[in-house]
Amino acid sequence: QVRLVESGGGVVQPGRSLRLSCEASGFTFSSYGIHWFRQAPGKGLEWVAVVFYDGRKKYYLDSVEGRFTISRDNSKNMVSLQMNSLRAEDTALYYCARFNSLSAFDIWGQGTMVIVSA
């Protein structure tokens, strides 16, 4: 079964760090780019970051550039999102998703919640 499962969310104080993970199964992980998205409470979907299939190219939303780092380990079918210097506005449900060059974002995880609060 093709699947993505996020983990690592929680409550953290402003300025602290958190590391999210996205574990894949059921497909050839090393062939696909993986993205992170988020949805803040009461808001719409927002793209956050991407790591290409081989890990060589990465892009970020302007507001997280320099604070968030995306990485992948194709031997473990895992993508991570290291989030530093967290702000209240980073509070959101974070999803990872598979990018299929033929059909956009076709597989999504169920999400992991991040709450940044003092």
Added chain:
Amino acid sequence: EIVLTQSPGTLSLSPGERATLSCRATQSISSNYLAWYQHKPGQAPRLLVYGASSRAAGIPDRFSGSGSGTDFTLTISRLEPEDFAVYYCQRYGGAPFTFGQGTKLEIK
């Protein structure tokens, strides 16, 4: 940066009716890299349409996408109770992979 604007913000319809959702871009979207997603509370977003008009695997044929350039439409021909949700359009031709603000489809 290309901005996507969806209309209406909220659409109130009854089961069996036809729904027409609009997505307008500030610049032409190359190669029709435009997708539509359905999102329900507590669930993962679900891909409905990619390439502006291609239905994703397993999506019922009552869902159809159309349009090109800057104007795109998602049509649900005959609403089923499970179709009431929030719908997003998204451009996916390159970063940033922006979404529209969403259209909430609610039961009238």
